[in-house]
Amino acid sequence: MSVLTIGDIGVLSGMIHIGDEAMFEAARDELAVRGLGVVGISSAPRESAARYGVLSVPRLGFVGLDRDAAARRSRLLVDAARGHTALEAEDPAAEVLNALAEASGVLIAGGGNLASRWPVHVYERTTLAAMARVRDLPVVVSGQTFGPDLDDADAERVAAMTRSAALTGVREHASAELARRWAAQVHTGVDDASFLGGGPTDHDGPTASDRVLVSLSGWFAGRPAAEVEHAIAALLDHAADTVGSVVFHAHFGPESAGAEPAGDAALHERVRARMRRPSEVVPSGDSLTAARLARTSRLLVTSRYHPAVFAAPAGVPILALAADEYTRIKLSGALGHWGQDDVVDLDALTDALPRLSAIAASTAATTDAAAERIDDHRATAAGWWDAVADALR
Numbered sequence: 001m002s003v004l005t006i007g008d009i010g011v012l013s014g015m016i017h018i019g020d021e022a023m024f025e026a027a028r029d030e031l032a033v034r035g036l037g038v039v040g041i042s043s044a045p046r047e048s049a050a051r052y053g054v055l056s057v058p059r060l061g062f063v064g065l066d067r068d069a070a071a072r073r074s075r076l077l078v079d080a081a082r083g084h085t086a087l088e089a090e091d092p093a094a095e096v097l098n099a100l101a102e103a104s105g106v107l108i109a110g111g112g113n114l115a116s117r118w119p120v121h122v123y124e125r126t127t128l129a130a131m132a133r134v135r136d137l138p139v140v141v142s143g144q145t146f147g148p149d150l151d152d153a154d155a156e157r158v159a160a161m162t163r164s165a166a167l168t169g170v171r172e173h174a175s176a177e178l179a180r181r182w183a184a185q186v187h188t189g190v191d192d193a194s195f196l197g198g199g200p201t202d203h204d205g206p207t208a209s210d211r212v213l214v215s216l217s218g219w220f221a222g223r224p225a226a227e228v229e230h231a232i233a234a235l236l237d238h239a240a241d242t243v244g245s246v247v248f249h250a251h252f253g254p255e256s257a258g259a260e261p262a263g264d265a266a267l268h269e270r271v272r273a274r275m276r277r278p279s280e281v282v283p284s285g286d287s288l289t290a291a292r293l294a295r296t297s298r299l300l301v302t303s304r305y306h307p308a309v310f311a312a313p314a315g316v317p318i319l320a321l322a323a324d325e326y327t328r329i330k331l332s333g334a335l336g337h338w339g340q341d342d343v344v345d346l347d348a349l350t351d352a353l354p355r356l357s358a359i360a361a362s363t364a365a366t367t368d369a370a371a372e373r374i375d376d377h378r379a380t381a382a383g384w385w386d387a388v389a390d391a392l393r
Contacts, residue, residue, distance in 0.1 A: 002037040002055075003392045004096070004103040006128055008111030008121070010043030011051070014259055018251040019306030021051075022193035022287035023110030023143050028052055029196075031107075034389035038107070039099045041128075057095035062123045067153075070119065074127040081131035096128070105392035106132040108161075110143025110171075110192050115326065116154045126157040133164055140388050142169040143192035145333075146178045148325050159184070166391040169384060172333025189384055190337045190377050191309040197288045199378070200295045200314035206363045208296035210244030212236070214279075215251050215300075215307040218267045221323040223346055229267070231349035232321070233274035236301065238353045240277035243360045244298050248272065249282045249290065251304045257283040264304070299360050303346075305330045312338035313374055315367030317359045321346055337377065339369030 007024035008017065028038050042048035045056035060077060062070050077093050079085045087094045100106075108125050116122070129139045141162060150158065162168045162184035169187045170176050179186040214236060220228045240246045253265035261269045265284070272279050282293060294300060294310035302308055303321040308331060311318055318335055320343040322328035331343045342359050344352045359366075 001035070001104045001393065002039050002099075002102060003031060003105050003107050004041070004099050004128075004132075005038045005107040005109050006041040006125060007109040008043075009040060009048050010045070011047050011255060012044050014254050014256065015252065015263055016255040016284050016286070018284060018287050018290045019193070019304070019309070020111035022196050022291070022306055022309075023191070025052065025287050026193045026196045027107060027109045027142065028054065030192075030385040031389060031392075034385065036104070036389055036392060039103065041096065055099075057099050058092040060096055060124050060127060061092045062120045062127075065120075065123075067119060070123040074123055074130070077127050078130045078134060082134045096131075100131060100135055100137065103132075103137060105138040105140065105166075107388070107392060108139065108141040108144070108165075113145040113330075114150070114154075114158050115145075115147055116149050116151045117326075119154065122154045122157055126161045129161045129165065138166045138391050139164065140167045140169075140391050141165045142167075142384075142388060144168070144170050144175060145172065145326075145330055146170065146175040148174065148178075148329060155182075158182075162186070167387060169388075172329060172336070174329045174333070187384055187387075189380050190313075191306075191334060192381075193287070193291075193306060194309055194313055195378060195381060196291050196310070200374075204292070204295040204314045205367055206298050206314070206316050209298055211297045212239045212243050212246045212299045212301065213294060213297035213307065213311070214246055214248045214268070215302045215304045216248075216264055216267050216271065216321075217252070217303045217323070217327075218264060219303075219323050219327070220346060223323075228346055228349070229271050230274055231346075233271050235349055235352055235356065236271070236279070237275050237277045239299065239301060239356055239360075240275075240279070242357055246275075246277065246279040247282055247297075248279060249293055249307070250284050251290065251306055253284040255284050255286070259283075298363075299356075301356070303327065303331075305334060308334040312340060313370055313377070315363075315370035317363055317366045318342060319344065319352065319356050319359055321349070338373055340366060
């Protein structure tokens, strides 16, 4: 029995997005221990098949389409799922239709968050869900952030998907409130990748090293890049002076060492060049390695989401940097589950130095807060995946 699963996976040109891969990997693992296999929808099917040991098929063909063309393609694919029309043999969605014929259900996994800034993800996920519905297959939505920027048409597409889903899971309360306004039955929990690889162990946590781990996103929401990079460099020099050695780890970057810096890794090099203190770089690697690195750091400074998802359950103190309302909602949600709340706007970086010192000094309290919550979060997550597996059998 297999579950057709869409996340946002596929390493192209050697560039990996750790968080998106992590959520798919977690879903594969959680379903596997409950007796269900997955078929992945991927930007690079052969690469994903080799990475995860599962059958993978191409995406549905929405990349590069404007909204009118995407709407037409959505109708075409749903009609094809009904059997009312036939796709061309070279259509990438033909393999998705074949996988649907063998699937027990569809999982809309985390990754490609559903907001109007990424219409391709809105159309992909809502169309796949509609294709499943006309085949009388159950759909589960898991690990999502909804909005906050959703125009009326996109909101209605996403709302219809959640209302018809067997289960809908979100990872912060703002998304849950929005889904409830759509009359969806919604579950709120920690991110699906929080316990990837088994989660933090007794040996993980801020006492494991003196490392200040840094993971930055190039999304500055229109702010002058040079000014933001200069302010981050000053913040990290302060971290090096007061906490420990600074290590950069790109969550969107070249998978292997020795590659030309790109994505977050290129930003890291620009920030490093502005620092007066030395720093180190760790290649992006894979999701399990990234999780271990975050869980064993002394302090995390991040504007990426999944470093916080990995670090917070281990009680690692986190200073999160938000560029806009979307990133603030995600980062606040990730930290709030574990009793942390230090999210600062990029405009306030010059005032963040004493805050960083205070966060680093509160390690014991932060670790205790995570320890008090972890058993409940583990149990809730296990119950969620039990329900997902039951719905998709």
